[in-house]
Amino acid sequence: MTGIKGNGLLAYERIRQQIIEGNYLPGSRLVEQRLGVELGLSRTPVREALRRLEAEGLVRSEPNRGAVVRSVTYGEVRDIYGLRAQLESYGAGLAAENATREDLERIDGGIELFGSLIHQLSGESLDSVRAVHDANEEIHAAIVASAHHQRLGYLLARTVDVPLVFQSFRHFDLARSRRSHLFHQMIRDAIAAGDPIRAANLMTEHIMQGRDVLLAQLQKNEGAAPKFFDTGN
16 A cells, blocks of 8 residues: 555656646646556556646546646636735735744745746756746745745645746746846845735735736737647637
């Protein structure tokens, strides 16, 4: 039983990474047997991984097709980011009221790492996108943790669409990256100053910046969705 759980976790991490990085395209089938061959695992841990990914919202089950990578429509991008902005701005406001010195040190560590990486960011380099994406995740996770609101962290884990966030960094140029870095710093300073309104407002603007990058990319393609979108038509 322990071995199955271990292999299930391995399958989950590998499949999830492929979805996030856009290697398994939205709408594509995730066939247990084929995935098992790719991963060198039996179908049981693959099935276990697909169930977990479905619970996270990255995979859905369709009649006569089985598990498929979930597509996201233009309207859903707006909805997802609107909800995320509400939740994370609330978290930033709570962080301004509740953050400890240790919380601020963790936020600072993420910001420092992010700032050191943005000059290397290139949409053509998967490694650079991964590194910046991971640093960004650390900053946002640290801010949410600083709110000291357990339910909020759970809700955000169910709301943030990680593939969308990852893909947005593929379209970040240096100017956008610097602007994102500046927002991180300003949000941190508002939290440290104990100013919940400013922290919340800055977080909302920051989240919407990421949303606008994705929507602009969709519009740039004149309605032909990039690989992480579904036009919904």
